[in-house]
Amino acid sequence: MAEAERSKSRGAVSLADLKPGTAAAVSHLRLDGLLYRRLLDLGIVEGTAIEAVYAGPSGDPVVYRVRGAHVALRKADASLVMVVPGVGDLDRPARAPADGPTRSMPKPRAETPPRAASDEDMLTVALAGNPNTGKSTVFNALTGMRQHVGNWPGKTVMRAEGRWEHVGRRFRLVDLPGTYSLLSTSVEEEIARDFVLFGNPDCTVIVADATCLERNLNLVAQILQITGRAVVCVNLIDEAERRGIGIDITALGSLLGVPAVGTAARTGRGLDALREAVFGVSTGAIATRPMILRYDEDLERAVDELVPGVEASLPGIPNARWIAMRLLDGGDHRLVEEVRNGILAEPSGRTGAASLPSAAPPAGREPGR
């Protein structure tokens, strides 16, 4: 591998050789498959600052600090991550590598299809988020005792649903599995991705951990690429305050282009504001301008080239750009399979809920014409 050669010359060592208490910058990952994707999703990408914090009783696994989170890796796995010691600065967000992607702030897209009057008066809200963010506490706090627990159809993954009312509107909250990403194609991620992409939720609430915001923003950014009808719920805000972490929620909201709300679901703090934001976004009273990530030119060109094909062979697809990116990636075998079998062409048939043509931006406002 050419990169391996390059990093050797820069003095890279394996992450497994990093002594506890020392920091380094990730140079590259010498692996592929699921673990490779998992590590990327946890934010272990080129240039990331990473610190070996401590080891388990036998010296293995080792706990690493990366992007504000602590993650344990077995040495055998960590040995496949190459790092340059003494470079990373963990107390500020890590610097991006010089040869990283272009770093212009994304231009917000003026999209967010306004949802026409719903066919039923119940509005559907999806609840997404990383594991360990207090997502289920948010779920319980929003829905109280009105819950229904079961499995996702055909899957051994728990599905919880609850209800609440706000200003005379009824809301149905669907708890999605806790995931770090929507790109690694575990069963949980497929379920979460399918629901956000095809379930046509009126609003998606993304729960993020205030004590470890940077890591959580990866999932936020990914979901915003799929849907603009979203609210970011920065939970555990009390925990963050106790640790002396201050978060400018207003600035966060304007950078993301969707409402952001700080909550402490355990004590009920911020929940009214959250309900209000969900109400606004799902009824269209709040217009969102979700930020859209622009990639390097070569990647953008490839996606642009693929989008017309996606739109043509899968008419009415909710987000052709996102599908095109996934097809370009190719790691999502089930998505590839579904494209092949044409299942994606009828998104409404997948969820049972009637979907609205206007919810598919690329298809235009009046698909009938």
Added chain:
Amino acid sequence: MSGEAKRKPPGGADSLRPEALLRHAEDLREPFAGRVHERVTQRAYAFAEETACACVSKGPERGNSERLFDRLLTSRITGIPVMVGHLGIVFWLTIVGANVPSAFLAGILMEEGGLTGWLAAYLGIESAPAFLSFSVYEGLLALFAWLHAPAWLTGFLVDGVYLGLAWVVSVMLPPMAIFFPLFTILEDLGYLPRVALNMDRFFRAAGAHGKQALTMAMGFGCNAAGVIACRIIESPRERLIALLTNNFVPCNGRWPTLIMVASLFVAASFPAGMTSLVTVATLVFVTAVGVAATLAVSFFLSRTLLKGVASSFTLEIPPFRRPQIGRVLYTSFIDRTLFVLRRAVVCAAPAGGLIWLLGAIPVGDGSAFSALRELLDPVGMAIGLDGVILIAFIFAIPANEIVVPTIIMGYMQGNRMMEMDDPSRLFLDNGWTLTTAVCLLLFSLLHYPCTTTTLTIWKETRSIKWTLLSNVIPLVAAVGACAAVAAVERIWG
């Protein structure tokens, strides 16, 4: 793959067909050398960094005390001892805390003289007021006598169904109401991922997944919940291993049996002052045996039926969080304690009635129960147990909770009132030795899962083969371990 991909250039009417679209994607993918996911993620994280830089005033860092705690819970020297210590403290609080309320419930529900004995023992009140000096059991007997109910009806409903229920409630409710909240607090604190970190090397050596420790921790509460928790393991091979071995973690239904045998029998052979200490040590040891069995069977499976090497995993170690005591008490009582108790009660009532019936139906010289007992006695003796204990384990297939009540009712056949001041005498009178107690501990720890867990395994695997194996493997382990102990006893003594 790439050869075929290049065959047809994209565009035109062909691009309407999914196949053409996928080929087009493959063509476009080639220059990126499999790094699209990496670059997409890199971009998302670059955005995350910029945004965090702009919105977060101070980088998140765990405090010194928190790091110290983490070291205490997971370091080379203190990690494992602290873990065992935690387990011991939870057991000790459960046993010590449950004694008084258990005796109180037993007094109210079924003892001769009602609360007289309890008041004297714990409050020093010698003359109990009249309304406290008879139990519900005595009240029911009096009621049935006043109604001139036939003896068989009184026997079936009061001595059978009611006594079975009373036993389950008084034996199970107090320890569960203490154990579950304590365990939930540890869970809320974020201790379980640290346990998984401590235990990982053993699971790695056994060819199992590091997160199996988390599924075992759930199994402490309920094996069915533990089996469902195995969903967190993605690799099907390692998930099956975790699923098939979850039964070796003693679930809540088995704690009453283990606690009772440990405190009444094992601890009884030590000086009085050491009773709770010995009980705790016994329970910790039993748990360790369960963990050892889990690892041994996992090792065996990963080298035979489920061959393979341990797959990689990432385990997030969340920061410690302050447990919400109020919510913990509420949810652990409603969701866990009452749920398990209800299940026990539902199973105990028919079991109690059935045992009374078997005792009442004459077969040959004795009853159907004694005939069954004689039939099973040789099998039981061979593995250090006896016929009644085996009957109890058969009756307890739907719910392990009723093992002890069934054993007691089995021994009580023919006697009305039980001697509550010294229940161990009942066992001694029926020929129990230390070997019986040890074998009962082992059998309870290792034997087949309850019906609910078996059904859950079926639902999770949809495979008759693995569901069967999930019962056969533990049964073989239990019979093997007990037979070995019994053989050692025969040779030595």
